[in-house]
Amino acid sequence: MSAGGLKAVFLAERPMLLRLLSSRLGDPDLAQDLLQELWLKLEATATGPLADPAAYLFRMASNLALDHRRSTARRIQREQGWSEVQPSHAEYATAEDTLISRERLAEMERAIAALPERTSAIFRAYRFEGASRKGIAADLEISVSPVEKHLQRAYRAIHIIRDGEGVDAARA
CATH class of the missing domain: 1.10.10.10 (Winged helix-like DNA-binding domain superfamily/Winged helix DNA-binding domain)
Known part of the structure; x- marks a missing residue:
């Protein structure tokens, strides 16, 4: 399938992709952002023939949601580690x-x-x-x-x- 064909499948499956991302992330605005990111990836990436382009798009969306959740968890862990080493009010100089x-x-x-x-x-x-x-x-x-x-x-x-x-x- 050509890149144009994949984009056509994306446009046809957009509501379902958005629903998938919203359910995985729990945030409709973030789901919109990741859907936009998915579109940009399709614009930038050349793909070869695909047997099931819809499944390919849903896998990409799932991976984006998973990557986002992982990076958020790492950021939270970093911030917690940072706050643990900061002095409390009683320890101020x-x-x-x-x-x-x-x-x-x-x-x-x-x-x-x-x-x-x-x-x-x-x-x-x-x-x-x-x-x-x-x-x-x-x-x-x-x-x-x-x-x-x-x-x-x-x-x-x-x-x-x-x-x-x-x-x-x-x-x-």
Whole structure:
């Protein structure tokens, strides 16, 4: 069956596909979204001859619903894990702890600022902007190895601050 024929079967079976997704997900709006995603997959994917195109579409819809439920379960598990390691209201820092943390953060910022300009720029791009090492290397027209060495230098400076040796030791 051609892609056009499969789309015609999709259009004919659309109400049943929507009903299947709604029953599997329990959310009609989400079912509409996944039905749209199914249509986009049909647009993007070239298919060969199919013996039973309707069964193929229903299997695709079932798989989309299952994938969505699995990803939702993983997201919930991640969020629960994250909330478990966050401090409770009773564990919030005192004013003194907050002041100490701010001073240490300021020391780290000074340590990063004291690094050579290129090292600081690479560190900021990697840690704050989310750029990959490979992407940074391509932007600077260098290999990945020097990028990693710059990052090591920056991390060393931060570890020195974290271990309480101060900004002067980080410059060394």
